[in-house]
Amino acid sequence: MLVPMNGVSSMSDEQYIMAIDQGTTSSRAMLFNHVGQVVGKAQKEFTQHFPSPGWVEHDAEEIWNSVQSVMADALIQAHVAPYKVRGIGITNQRETTVMWNKKTGQPVHRAIVWQSKQTAAIADEWKAAGLTDMIRQKTGLVVDSYFSASKIKWLLDNVPGCREQAENGDLLFGTIDTWLLWKLTGGKVHATDYTNASRTMLFNINDLQWDQELLSAFDIPANILPEVRPSSEIYGYTANYTMSGVSVPICGIAGDQQAALVGQTAFDAGNVKNTYGTGAFIVMNIGDKPTLSNQGLLTTIAYGIGGKVTYALEGSIFVAGSAIQWLRDGMELVNDASESEALARAADEDDNVYVVPAFTGLGAPYWDQSLRGAVFGLTRGTTKAQFVRATLQAIAYQTKDVVDTMAADTGLPIDALHVDGGAARNDYLMQFQADILNATIRRAKISETTALGAAFLAGLAIGFWQDQDELRKLYESGDSFTPQITDERRHKLYHGWQVAIKAAQAFEQD
Ligand SMILES: Nc1ncnc2c1ncn2[C@@H]1O[C@H](COP(=O)(O)OP(=O)(O)O)[C@@H](O)[C@H]1O
Numbered sequence: 001m002l003v004p005m006n007g008v009s010s011m012s013d014e015q016y017i018m019a020i021d022q023g024t025t026s027s028r029a030m031l032f033n034h035v036g037q038v039v040g041k042a043q044k045e046f047t048q049h050f051p052s053p054g055w056v057e058h059d060a061e062e063i064w065n066s067v068q069s070v071m072a073d074a075l076i077q078a079h080v081a082p083y084k085v086r087g088i089g090i091t092n093q094r095e096t097t098v099m100w101n102k103k104t105g106q107p108v109h110r111a112i113v114w115q116s117k118q119t120a121a122i123a124d125e126w127k128a129a130g131l132t133d134m135i136r137q138k139t140g141l142v143v144d145s146y147f148s149a150s151k152i153k154w155l156l157d158n159v160p161g162c163r164e165q166a167e168n169g170d171l172l173f174g175t176i177d178t179w180l181l182w183k184l185t186g187g188k189v190h191a192t193d194y195t196n197a198s199r200t201m202l203f204n205i206n207d208l209q210w211d212q213e214l215l216s217a218f219d220i221p222a223n224i225l226p227e228v229r230p231s232s233e234i235y236g237y238t239a240n241y242t243m244s245g246v247s248v249p250i251c252g253i254a255g256d257q258q259a260a261l262v263g264q265t266a267f268d269a270g271n272v273k274n275t276y277g278t279g280a281f282i283v284m285n286i287g288d289k290p291t292l293s294n295q296g297l298l299t300t301i302a303y304g305i306g307g308k309v310t311y312a313l314e315g316s317i318f319v320a321g322s323a324i325q326w327l328r329d330g331m332e333l334v335n336d337a338s339e340s341e342a343l344a345r346a347a348d349e350d351d352n353v354y355v356v357p358a359f360t361g362l363g364a365p366y367w368d369q370s371l372r373g374a375v376f377g378l379t380r381g382t383t384k385a386q387f388v389r390a391t392l393q394a395i396a397y398q399t400k401d402v403v404d405t406m407a408a409d410t411g412l413p414i415d416a417l418h419v420d421g422g423a424a425r426n427d428y429l430m431q432f433q434a435d436i437l438n439a440t441i442r443r444a445k446i447s448e449t450t451a452l453g454a455a456f457l458a459g460l461a462i463g464f465w466q467d468q469d470e471l472r473k474l475y476e477s478g479d480s481f482t483p484q485i486t487d488e489r490r491h492k493l494y495h496g497w498q499v500a501i502k503a504a505q506a507f508e509q510d
């Protein structure tokens with residue numbers, strides 16, 4: 001067994017923290033050294049299942065297999081022996097719901113993914129039953145099928161034998177972190193952390209407990225729920241079928257957007273980050289009080305470290321990088337996401353195309369589950385360059401919708417945004433984001449701040465790193481983008497977007 005040691009700096013240059021980043025489209029494992037550099041990295045995509053329009057599911061076993069394979073590959077790539085890994089941090093796509101039988105270890109159904117709309121009717125029923133305000137006060141969330149609660153209810157009610165297994169005490173629920181922790185520890189630990197629990201719509205963010213009143217309103221049994229723990233502590237040790245039999249502590253867990261906040265070392269109230277992945281998630285550290293938003297933002301748990309819980313405001317955008325995947329796989333306009341940048345630059349400046357990529361409804365600040373996508377402003381002269389540019393711009397417009405709301409809500413002007421994630425590599429998008437927000441965009445030097453955040457949480461728990469001040473010193477910023485357009489042009493462009501949203505809503509309502 002690897003025994004956690006405090007402050008072993010003489011040995012630390014040859015010891016590592018492994019981060020598992022289980023995202024919506026791929027699983028990654030990364031090895032970080034003591035100065036926070038990536039020394040090994042592996043990534044594996046897995047299957048997206050779309051069983052009906054608007055439904056998105058993942059095979060939890062395939063996810064587990066992909067995680068095992070990237071853990072092994074990252075070690076091989078870095079030529080690092082498993083015994084040199086001091087600890088493992090898990091970060092994950094949030095809300096995605098897995099249920100499995102505790103005796104067989106088999107999932108009872110495919111995991112229902114955060115983006116999936118198959119449970120929208122359940123969320124609508126809860127709204128109609130007048131639960132919105134109670135849910136908001138207790139969980140900080142808006143009522144939406146995005147969160148785990150309606151997914152759990154759907155599985156209990158639609159999978160034959162599921163409720164019976166729960167009644168017999170044989171059923172376990174978990175978000176992806178919980179599923180991976182359970183698998184990594186050989187079925188010994190059924191736990192989650194505050195950040196993931198806060199995305200279920202079952203967890204009271206004020207008293208930090210599963211909420212009995214909500215559980216009975218939703219008819220969800222408490223015995224399927226994991227134990228909720230801080231984001232940085234030892235949860236358990238790897239079973240002998242992973243890490244070549246070396247027992248390594250799993251000692252950090254956070255949902256991926258919260259982990260990115262930690263990876264950006266956004267430890268002070270008022271710090272804001274945006275991660276441009278499959279979706280885009282703007283998260284502001286709001287300190288130690290769970291202040292509620294008046295304008296459609298979520299209040300959520302940022303992290304729990306050292307006996308202290310920090311809260312965040314979040315604006316969730318469901319479609320960001322996945323719109324570029326749609327350009328690649330659905331529209332076949334690009335062969336690779338990175339081609340979108342050159343095409344956007346080649347498009348005519350004066351063209352006025354707007355793409356509203358509301359493929360799975362719109363998240364913050366609109367929270368419209370039923371809205372679908374729309375395109376406006378096509379002319380005979382429109383080419384794929386304009387179409388691609390408009391899709392990239394839509395990511396920036398949605399971010400502006402959220403950032404403006406956040407600034408109005410908190411009364412804090414947001415003049416700088418820390419960014420990371422796959423689509424943040426696109427310089428055209430980052431410049432347009434700076435232009436349309438009229439703010440400075442500061443891109444982290446490594447785009448993998450989500451994994452870095454998970455590593456930081458794991459490292460803090462075992463004394464690999466001492467405190468948040470030490471982590472701040474490790475953070476390296478990369479390129480910055482500053483606004484380059486006139487106020488008049490900014491207002492004109494954004495006005496067009498607001499009109500496009502209204503027109504898309506009118507089409508849906510009719
Ligand atoms: N150069 C690029 N321009 C625009 N989008 C990109 C670019 N590179 C990657 N993406 C998008 O970023 C997303 C992948 O980012 P990542 O942070 O790995 O996401 P996730 O963690 O959600 O799986 C994909 O949706 C992809 O389309």
Ligand SMILES: O=P(O)(O)OC[C@H](O)CO
Nearest residue numbers: 023024093094277278279
């Ligand atoms: O997989 P990502 O990085 O798009 O993140 C998904 C979010 O956690 C969903 O809430």
